[in-house]
Each structure stands twice: as structure tokens, then as C-alpha cells.
Amino acid sequence: MSDNATAARRxxxxxxxxxxxxGRLLSECLAAGALDRLGPEDRARAQRLTLETLRGLERADxxxxxxxxxxxxxxxxxxxxxxxxxLCNGEAAHGVVNSMVEIVGRSRKHGRLKGLVNAVLRKVAAxxxxxxxxxxxxxxxxxxxxxxxxxxxAKAVAGMEQAQFSxxxxxxxxxxxxxxxxxxxxxxSLRIQDAGQVSALPGFKSGDWWVQDAAAALPVRVLAPQxxxxxxxxxxxxxxxxxxxxAAGADVTALDVSENRxxxxxxxxxxxxxxxxxxxxDALEHQGQYDAILLDAPCSATGTIRRHPDLxxxxxxxxxxxxxxxxxxxxxxxxxxxxPGGRLVYCTCSLLPDEGEVQVEEALDQYPxxxxxxxxxxxxxxxxxxxxxxxxxxxxxxxxxxxxxxxxFYIACLxxxx
Numbered sequence: 483m484s485d486n487a488t489a490a491r492r493x494x495x496x497x498x499x500x501x502x503x504x505g506r507l508l509s510e511c512l513a514a515g516a517l518d519r520l521g522p523e524d525r526a527r528a529q530r531l532t533l534e535t536l537r538g539l540e541r542a543d544x545x546x547x548x549x550x551x552x553x554x555x556x557x558x559x560x561x562x563x564x565x566x567x568x569l570c571n572g573e574a575a576h577g578v579v580n581s582m583v584e585i586v587g588r589s590r591k592h593g594r595l596k597g598l599v600n601a602v603l604r605k606v607a608a609x610x611x612x613x614x615x616x617x618x619x620x621x622x623x624x625x626x627x628x629x630x631x632x633x634x635x636a637k638a639v640a641g642m643e644q645a646q647f648s649x650x651x652x653x654x655x656x657x658x659x660x661x662x663x664x665x666x667x668x669x670x671s672l673r674i675q676d677a678g679q680v681s682a683l684p685g686f687k688s689g690d691w692w693v694q695d696a697a698a699a700l701p702v703r704v705l706a707p708q709x710x711x712x713x714x715x716x717x718x719x720x721x722x723x724x725x726x727x728x729a730a731g732a733d734v735t736a737l738d739v740s741e742n743r744x745x746x747x748x749x750x751x752x753x754x755x756x757x758x759x760x761x762x763x764d765a766l767e768h769q770g771q772y773d774a775i776l777l778d779a780p781c782s783a784t785g786t787i788r789r790h791p792d793l794x795x796x797x798x799x800x801x802x803x804x805x806x807x808x809x810x811x812x813x814x815x816x817x818x819x820x821x822p823g824g825r826l827v828y829c830t831c832s833l834l835p836d837e838g839e840v841q842v843e844e845a846l847d848q849y850p851x852x853x854x855x856x857x858x859x860x861x862x863x864x865x866x867x868x869x870x871x872x873x874x875x876x877x878x879x880x881x882x883x884x885x886x887x888x889x890x891f892y893i894a895c896l897x898x899x900x
Contacts, residue, residue: 653693708731788889
């Protein structure tokens with residue numbers, strides 16, 4: 483057992499406490515410096531352990547419940563969960579058990595429970611690896627699962643749950659004329675299985691590509707930017723779509739309310755040698771006139787569950803109403819910034835129709851000079867079954883199951899009459 487392994491596990495338990503106890507997203511914890519004291523390898527290990535535990539949480543809890551008379555304090559429970567997941571995925575029992583006993587034993591508040599941790603994890607080590615693969619795929623929490631079943635049916639949701647449990651490979655978008663590693667997907671993105679350290683992959687340092695899920699790359703494909711067009715990327719961070727627009731030769735303005743998140747946009751622009759005007763500001767207050775607009779509106783992000791398994795546990799759906807109202811306000815304001823004859827792509831990384839299909843249906847009823855452009859969706863790799871009744875494009879994590887799935891997205895192209 484190495485001190486480094488124990489440090490990574492201790493940090494993973496802290497992250498689990500924050501996500502499951504405080505309702506914080508993993509990204510928020512990382513931005514607040516939760517892993518800053520660890521070296522690069524230990525940071526990566528702590529994140530991996532956290533994500534694996536969240537993905538296997540239901541199975542871990544079922545195994546642990548067989549050996550617990552009552553649920554222990556959250557930190558101890560999370561140590562047991564993490565240990566169970568590691569044991570059932572092939573980690574050596576000696577190292578895992580001793581590490582968890584040490585972590586709990588050093589706690590002033592929970593040290594007296596180290597004997598419990600030792601006994602329970604040794605029982606899990608004996609029976610868990612055989613039982614684990616026979617257990618059902620972990621289900622999403624009811625607050626998310628129920629509306630998704632209403633929207634897409636139980637079979638589709640089961641596919642989404644499988645995608646979340648399996649995790650996501652790495653997708654990248656190429657600069658024009660560049661090459662990169664991975665399998666070419668039907669929509670043109672490249673997919674890398676077991677990518678490892680991203681910055682060490684060929685072409686990263688030279689700026690030949692950037693990380694972007696295949697689904698997230700499609701809104702710009704739908705917008706079809708042309709060289710010289712003045713295009714506004716609203717809610718631009720982390721910047722993948724800004725890079726796509728800039729790579730197409732457009733005159734891009736990237737706007738986001740978060741100065742901190744825009745730093746990542748600037749870093750990627752510099753690394754790739756692409757250019758855009760980057761502005762920190764409120765999308766509802768921005769002024770100007772544009773040939774085309776990309777509005778990737780703030781949303782529940784439920785479409786990203788296969789890459790962010792913390793989301794279903796950190797959230798409870800209470801923010802849906804406010805987000806839906808904000809999306810409508812942003813779409814209304816963005817429409818005033820679009821020149822007559824221009825086009826606006828509205829998209830959200832959400833699986834909820836209220837944040838996608840319904841928003842566009844209501845906008846089409848509200849604005850007489852708005853028309854949906856179905857032809858914009860006729861692009862390489864888009865399957866007919868992904869097209870929606872009102873003229874949008876619906877993507878889901880259960881699509882491409884043999885390739886590793888995709889993020890959930892809704893995309894629609896809206897034309898403004900002259």
C-alpha cells in the first residue's frame with residue numbers, strides 16, 4: 483500500500499462527501515481546489531475513483547447493506563462504497579482494505595469505526611467480485627428517471643443507464659487539414675478509447691484538435707458557418723463550438739457570463755492558433771447584430787450523465803423551472819440580435835423535452851418571422867430517427883451503443899425572415 487494511493491482515496495472520499503452530502507458538482511469541487519495538493523497522477527486517480535464509485539453506487543450499496551445493521555455516517559459509508567467498488571473491479575483486497583481502515587482510523591470523528599470498515603470490506607472482498615457482474619445496471623435517481631421514462635420510454639432509459647454505467651470514451655474535433663488519433667465516427671468526430679492523459683496524445687500540444695463530444699460538435703455543423711460571417715457564440719465556455727466557428731473562418735464573438743470559464747476558451751484558442759473575440763458578460767444584456775448566432779443555453783445538463791455521473795446525485799431537479807424560463811428569455815433576446823435573413827441554432831445538452839423540443843415549438847408560435855430549417859439537419863452521419871416532429875434534432879446517450887454512446891443534445895436551426 484502506497485501513501486499516494488491512500489491520499490488519492492482520501493481525496494475521493496472527500497469528493498463523494500461533497501457530491502452526495504452537499505449537492506456539489508464534481509466540477510465545482512475541482513474549481514475550488516479540492517485536489518490541488520495532489521500530484522497529477524494522484525489527482526487523476528482520485529477523480530477516476532470518484533466517478534467509478536458514483537457509477538457503481540447502487541451495486542455497492544446493495545452489497546454493503548448485507549453486512550450493515552444501520553447506515554453509518556456519510557464519510558464512513560463513502561469509504562465503504564469506494565472500497566467495495568475497487569474490490570469488485572479487481573483491486574487487491576489487502577491494499578484496499580488496509581487503506582480504508584487507515585483513512586477511517588485517522589479520523590477523530592469516526593476512528594472508532596475502523597474495525598467495522600475492516601470487517602465489512604473483508605466480507606465484500608470474499609463475495610463481491612462474483613456477485614458484482616450479476617447485479618442489474620445501476621438506475622438513475624427517481625427525480626430524473628421518471629421524467630425521462632415519460633419522454634422516451636423505459637427501454638430508452640435503460641440504454642441511457644447502461645451508457646452512464648459504462649462511461650464515455652474521449653471525442654475530439656480536428657482543425658481543417660489536421661490529423662489526429664482515434665476512430666472516425668459517422669458525424670466526422672474522432673473517438674479514442676482509453677485515451678489516458680489527454681495532453682500527452684499526438685497533436686494536442688501542436689493544437690491540431692480539441693476535446694469535444696461528438697454530439698456537442700453537431701450544433702456548429704448544423705449552423706454551417708461561412709468564412710467572414712459575423713457569428714455570436716452565446717454561453718460559449720468551455721469553447722469547443724467557438725473553436726469550430728473560428729476554424730471555419732468566421733468572425734466569432736464568444737460571450738459567457740463566467741470570466742473563469744472563459745480562461746479555458748482563451749487557452750484553447752492560443753493552443754490551436756485560432757482567433758475569436760472573447761467577452762465576459764450577461765447574454766441578456768449583450769447588444770449587436772449578427773449574421774448567425776449559436777445559443778447553447780444553460781440547462782439541466784442531463785445529457786452529459788455518461789461523462790458526469792455526479793450530476794444525478796448532486797442535483798434534484800428543483801432548478802428545472804428557472805432554467806426553462808431563462809432559456810426562453812435568452813432565445814427571445816438572441817432573436818433581436820440576429821439580422822434579417824440570418825439563422826440561429828438553439829441547442830441544449832439536456833434530455834428533457836421542456837428544454838428542447840417544447841422551447842422551439844413555443845418560439846415558433848410566438849415569432850411570426852421565425853421558421854425552422856429542416857434542411858440544415860441533412861448532414862453526414864445524422865440518422866433519420868434522430869429528427870423530431872417540430873423540425874429539430876434529438877440526440878441521446880443510448881444512441882451508438884456499440885461505439886460508446888453520445889451526449890444527449892437537442893438542436894434546431896431557426897431562420898429569420900427578411
